Amino acid sequence: KYIHIINKADMAASKGLKILVGCKRVIDYAVKVRVKPDRSGVVTEGVKHSMNPFDEIAVEEAVRMKEKKLAGEAVAISVGPPQSQETLRTALAMGIDRAIHVEIPLAQLEKLQPIHVSKLLAKVCESEKPDLVILGKQAIDDDCNQTGQMLAALLDWPQATFASKIEPSQDSKQLRVTREVDGGLETIDVSVPAVVTSDLRLNEPRYATLPNIMKAKKKPLAKMSPDQLGVDLQPRQEVISVEDPPVRKAGAKVESVEDLVGKLREKGLVK
Amino acid sequence: MQALRRVFALNQNASWTRTVLATQQKSCLLSSSSILDIGIGLSAEKRQIQELALTFTQNEVAPHMQKWDAEHIFPVEMFTKTAALGFGAIYCKEEHGGSGLSRLDASLIFEAIATGCVTSSAYLSIHNMCAWMIDSTGTEEQRAKWLPQLAPMSRLASYCLTEPGSGSDAAALKTTAKSDGNYYVLNGSKAFISGAGATDLYLVMCRTGADGPKGISCVMVEKDTPGLSFGKIERKLGWNAQPTREVVFENCRVPKSNRLGPEGSGFGLAMRGLNGGRVNIASCSLGAAHASLLAAREYMTVRKQFGKQLAEFQALQFQLAEMAAQLVSSRLLVRQAAQSLDSGDPGAPAVCALAKLHATEQCFDVCNRALQLFGGYGYLLDFPVQQYLRDSRVNCILEGTNQVMRMLVARDIIGRLGDA
Numbered sequence: 001k002y003i004h005i006i007n008k009a010d011m012a013a014s015k016g017l018k019i020l021v022g023c024k025r026v027i028d029y030a031v032k033v034r035v036k037p038d039r040s041g042v043v044t045e046g047v048k049h050s051m052n053p054f055d056e057i058a059v060e061e062a063v064r065m066k067e068k069k070l071a072g073e074a075v076a077i078s079v080g081p082p083q084s085q086e087t088l089r090t091a092l093a094m095g096i097d098r099a100i101h102v103e104i105p106l107a108q109l110e111k112l113q114p115i116h117v118s119k120l121l122a123k124v125c126e127s128e129k130p131d132l133v134i135l136g137k138q139a140i141d142d143d144c145n146q147t148g149q150m151l152a153a154l155l156d157w158p159q160a161t162f163a164s165k166i167e168p169s170q171d172s173k174q175l176r177v178t179r180e181v182d183g184g185l186e187t188i189d190v191s192v193p194a195v196v197t198s199d200l201r202l203n204e205p206r207y208a209t210l211p212n213i214m215k216a217k218k219k220p221l222a223k224m225s226p227d228q229l230g231v232d233l234q235p236r237q238e239v240i241s242v243e244d245p246p247v248r249k250a251g252a253k254v255e256s257v258e259d260l261v262g263k264l265r266e267k268g269l270v271k
Numbered sequence: 272m273q274a275l276r277r278v279f280a281l282n283q284n285a286s287w288t289r290t291v292l293a294t295q296q297k298s299c300l301l302s303s304s305s306i307l308d309i310g311i312g313l314s315a316e317k318r319q320i321q322e323l324a325l326t327f328t329q330n331e332v333a334p335h336m337q338k339w340d341a342e343h344i345f346p347v348e349m350f351t352k353t354a355a356l357g358f359g360a361i362y363c364k365e366e367h368g369g370s371g372l373s374r375l376d377a378s379l380i381f382e383a384i385a386t387g388c389v390t391s392s393a394y395l396s397i398h399n400m401c402a403w404m405i406d407s408t409g410t411e412e413q414r415a416k417w418l419p420q421l422a423p424m425s426r427l428a429s430y431c432l433t434e435p436g437s438g439s440d441a442a443a444l445k446t447t448a449k450s451d452g453n454y455y456v457l458n459g460s461k462a463f464i465s466g467a468g469a470t471d472l473y474l475v476m477c478r479t480g481a482d483g484p485k486g487i488s489c490v491m492v493e494k495d496t497p498g499l500s501f502g503k504i505e506r507k508l509g510w511n512a513q514p515t516r517e518v519v520f521e522n523c524r525v526p527k528s529n530r531l532g533p534e535g536s537g538f539g540l541a542m543r544g545l546n547g548g549r550v551n552i553a554s555c556s557l558g559a560a561h562a563s564l565l566a567a568r569e570y571m572t573v574r575k576q577f578g579k580q581l582a583e584f585q586a587l588q589f590q591l592a593e594m595a596a597q598l599v600s601s602r603l604l605v606r607q608a609a610q611s612l613d614s615g616d617p618g619a620p621a622v623c624a625l626a627k628l629h630a631t632e633q634c635f636d637v638c639n640r641a642l643q644l645f646g647g648y649g650y651l652l653d654f655p656v657q658q659y660l661r662d663s664r665v666n667c668i669l670e671g672t673n674q675v676m677r678m679l680v681a682r683d684i685i686g687r688l689g690d691a
Contacts, residue, residue, distance in 0.1 A: 086318075089319055207326065210357030217316065
């Protein structure tokens, strides 16, 4: 047996990885979401929004990789309305170096789909040339779980989704990512550049601090438009209606396992 | 983020009481009303600071509010976390670890934290006031020694002005500080001192000279100084998450180098500290009223009587409207007072007194009305409004009673009687 010492300097090269982190502004997780009376969507006006929780985890991971000197620069990007700037300011206050806002006009916002976002991100990757893109695994508003995967496909980069751990590989030339899958934990090595999506247990995000909030004001925040990036936002899907899930009905209590099996047979759920 | 984990792991409680409480804890602060928007009129930058304080409060303060009150726990660990965010010395200069922010920022932070625990926010504001007194008046040595300990809240401070014989008549204080070489020898006692026994540094207003305000100096006394002792922990209606005790000086020798500012300047310093203290305590009242109003509103959409939600009864809707008027008018006045302090307005003390007077009284009434709207459940200790009520009641009394506030406001309006 020999002990292999991971040389972080290999992975870091002289500058460290350049990381691009995606952040989405979504309705805050604790808000009671209400469907609009015309059933075209949910009420968003006047409702509290915040950074998608999985994106907070992605931002935190990028900042930690900087602190560990695995990364040299971390850039946050958000595709959304003007208010997405608040989301980016939060990322900057957590330790991200600079931010990019791809502003989407209100008319096109509701019809924006992961395919559009991933194309926009792919275009930005062409110019920014990051070594690693970290996205939240899914947004808590649409639960699509598509953007990371689509982005990797568009760029033809390896993807490591549902990450619960990211570290340098044994030979320090790749990233070793532990993924949360249905069967348990899967560990894979991916070469960079790569797309990783964050899962819940990857880390626990920090609070911004007052000094960092003040410092973030001076960090650069660049604006771009989909036209500048040459991406067509034509919707591919049409939302027909949005409805409340059925009201939960009362259940029934049974006294014994026999009763339970009997009831299940009655309802035709068990043969 | 931790709150999100709690959501995913939430246990299924059958009791109706618990269902209401659980929903309240999560969503009651997320009003989509523009009137009740806690960030009303604020810039994006101020909202970001407020957002930080609110998120921290929801995760680290609000879930423990009830327990700290019931078990009389002074949450030192939580204070250390607030200090890590920069809340320990909000308006002290950055040189020695302060956050270099404004009185308005401080007001937003205390209001936010008070939505999760009035008592804790109040103590945090007292600590901030003491840190500022040292930062603004201390010598370079005193600032360099104390601020690096107070800003991270690794040492905590208390403010000692009131005595058994002098509350509103503060300048009549009797604790003496007799000169003895390079020391003062303190004799006397202070009453109702917040944090006493649990804190490390006491800013004591004591008599170094003749009677009256000009004979008073401010001296810093460290915790284990011989001759410093404490009375029993007082049993109070509220503020149970904070020990309140008499502080007793018996031939307590304190180096003269612990004096803040020149001899005879102590009363002025104490009063200047209180201007900010009044904005801060009023901010705590705002937080209590805000949380109570939103809790009542939430309850009224859940509770039904006579086949309708309580929220459908006009008389009760009018209650909410009036409570909103009380809360929002208080909020705007408090923030205005903070801004007048920030801009160095010579009229600031009077505005601070007016804000303290108005906000503490109106916000207590909001809590009281909210309790009524909860009906019988409002009286149960399981529901939070009774704690906001009990905790905010004393705000009408300390940092200058509201009767003294009336004196100060009247004096500003008609001038000092006898003045030309």
